[in-house]
Amino acid sequence: MSGATLSNRKPETGAFYQRDLDWHPPAYTPQYKTSVLRSPQKALLSLDNTLSEITGPVFGHNILGELDNDLIHNFAKAGESAIGPRIIVHGHVLDERGRGVDGVLLEFWQANAGGRYRHRKEGYMAPLDPNFGGCGRTITDENGYYCLRTIQPGPYPWPNRANDWRPAHIHFSAFGHGFAQRLITQMYFEGDPLIWKCPIVDTIPDREAIEGLTAVLDMEATIPMDARAYKFDIVLRGRRSTLFENRREGN
Amino acid sequence: MAQSLNRLKESASQTAGPYVHIGCTPNFAEITGVYSEDLGASMVNDKTKGERITISGHVIDGADTPLKDALVEIWQADASGLYNSPAEMRGSADPNFTGWGRCPTDMTTGEFRFETIKPGRVPFKDGRLMAPHITFWIVARGINLGLSTRMYFEDEEAANAEDPVLARIEHRVRVPTLLAKKDGNGYTFDIHLQGEKETVFFDI
Numbered sequence: 001m002s003g004a005t006l007s008n009r010k011p012e013t014g015a016f017y018q019r020d021l022d023w024h025p026p027a028y029t030p031q032y033k034t035s036v037l038r039s040p041q042k043a044l045l046s047l048d049n050t051l052s053e054i055t056g057p058v059f060g061h062n063i064l065g066e067l068d069n070d071l072i073h074n075f076a077k078a079g080e081s082a083i084g085p086r087i088i089v090h091g092h093v094l095d096e097r098g099r100g101v102d103g104v105l106l107e108f109w110q111a112n113a114g115g116r117y118r119h120r121k122e123g124y125m126a127p128l129d130p131n132f133g134g135c136g137r138t139i140t141d142e143n144g145y146y147c148l149r150t151i152q153p154g155p156y157p158w159p160n161r162a163n164d165w166r167p168a169h170i171h172f173s174a175f176g177h178g179f180a181q182r183l184i185t186q187m188y189f190e191g192d193p194l195i196w197k198c199p200i201v202d203t204i205p206d207r208e209a210i211e212g213l214t215a216v217l218d219m220e221a222t223i224p225m226d227a228r229a230y231k232f233d234i235v236l237r238g239r240r241s242t243l244f245e246n247r248r249e250g251n
Numbered sequence: 252m253a254q255s256l257n258r259l260k261e262s263a264s265q266t267a268g269p270y271v272h273i274g275c276t277p278n279f280a281e282i283t284g285v286y287s288e289d290l291g292a293s294m295v296n297d298k299t300k301g302e303r304i305t306i307s308g309h310v311i312d313g314a315d316t317p318l319k320d321a322l323v324e325i326w327q328a329d330a331s332g333l334y335n336s337p338a339e340m341r342g343s344a345d346p347n348f349t350g351w352g353r354c355p356t357d358m359t360t361g362e363f364r365f366e367t368i369k370p371g372r373v374p375f376k377d378g379r380l381m382a383p384h385i386t387f388w389i390v391a392r393g394i395n396l397g398l399s400t401r402m403y404f405e406d407e408e409a410a411n412a413e414d415p416v417l418a419r420i421e422h423r424v425r426v427p428t429l430l431a432k433k434d435g436n437g438y439t440f441d442i443h444l445q446g447e448k449e450t451v452f453f454d455i
Binding site: 011012013016019020021023024027029032034035040041044045046048049050051052055057058059063065067068074075094095096097098105107108109117118120121122133134135136137171173177178179182183184186200201203206208209212213236237238 | 257258259260261262263264265266267268269270271272273274275277280281282284285286287290312313314316318320324326327328334335336337338339340349350351358373374375376381384386388390391392393394395396397398399401416419420425444445449450451452453454455
């Protein structure tokens with residue numbers, strides 16, 4: 001991490017657009033049982049952004065290792081690779097204005113092809129893959145573009161109602177330019193019937209918002225005889241221009 | 252019909268789930284050899300300016316039980332009130348202070364702990380100084396959208412009394428939910444997700 005900017009763009013200092021809390025899942029979603037005791041019940045204190053929310057750290061490309069965005073190989077023994085359907089996931093991180101966001105730290109994690117996570121608290125009977133760790137990261141380029149290579153994760157059962165299954169998914173954490181842009185979400189796969197049966201997906205009120213988390217098969221980006229490709233764009237909050245804002249010195 | 256604004260909608264949030272550590276702190280999750288260290292594990296070095304402090308606490312659910320699978324991130328100004336960020340236009344922050352920390356809550360005790368420095372004061376939008384504070388962001392299984400809040404310092408009584416953000420809290424009885432308690436060389440800051448002691452969470 002350093003204070004240097006990653007591009008020639010002038011850093012933006014405007015406040016972020018008000019977050020549409022009706023578009024995001026509400027805190028209290030009883031179909032997803034864990035949310036019941038973990039959901040704040042009082043009104044949030046709404047705040048137009050101050051410097052504390054507008055600013056955020058920068059992650060330089062120098063933190064990245066060569067295999068950080070290659071989950072097929074970044075945990076595998078030399079000469080071996082993770083088991084499962086080989087895929088590429090790629091797309092842009094945009095903001096609500098449609099602009100590519102450069103320098104976004106994306107971290108991703110997922111279950112293996114059998115639907116098993118490499119985690120001490122994981123109890124599903126599907127086996128671990130000795131060559132699959134399940135984590136990766138990358139940083140978007142000057143246009144907001146990113147890509148990663150992995151195996152398609154499997155769906156898995158989880159303790160909620162007696163027979164709930166998660167659709168195949170990849171978790172994404174996005175670190176944009178300001179701390180108020182911080183976002184964690186999940187990517188689903190086009191055509192997976194479990195999407196519409198999942199209580200966690202169902203926390204999102206709007207079907208269009210769910211479709212916005214569903215990656216689409218991208219045959220043109222597919223590598224023949226090697227890996228299919230899915231396109232997945234991520235949208236972070238947009239921010240206001242500061243051109244006509246009256247600002248006192250020091251801000 | 253009028254023109255379209257051509258705006259996109261922000262990607263909808265989804266819970267970080269129980270295995271957020273795999274992606275954000277893999278070494279903590281015993282996935283070693285992929286990254287040399289977990290990001291955000293250290294905020295300071297031996298040249299960092301300012302008063303060293305430790306902040307520890309728990310994230311506590313509505314049944315008074317600490318979360319053992321949460322991830323807490325903090326963001327703060329340096330000792331002179333400058334952020335280590337390209338959007339900081341007032342000067343250059345201490346290069347030996349990142350300002351950003353990330354800590355999973357302990358899988359057994361639920362405790363989080365940050366070794367950092369006490370931040371300086373940062374101006375509000377109108378130029379008035381805010382009291383020293385640290386922005387918190389909490390994600391976990393069962394939290395559908397990351398929770399934002401601020402930690403202030405209980406021993407900054409004068410600054411807290413004139414802080415324009417704390418002044419916005421209508422129910423004054425809730426202000427202490429944002430005040431870290433002095434505890435030796437450190438501060439304790441417990442975050443309550445629900446109940447009588449529910450922390451004031453922010454829509455930023």
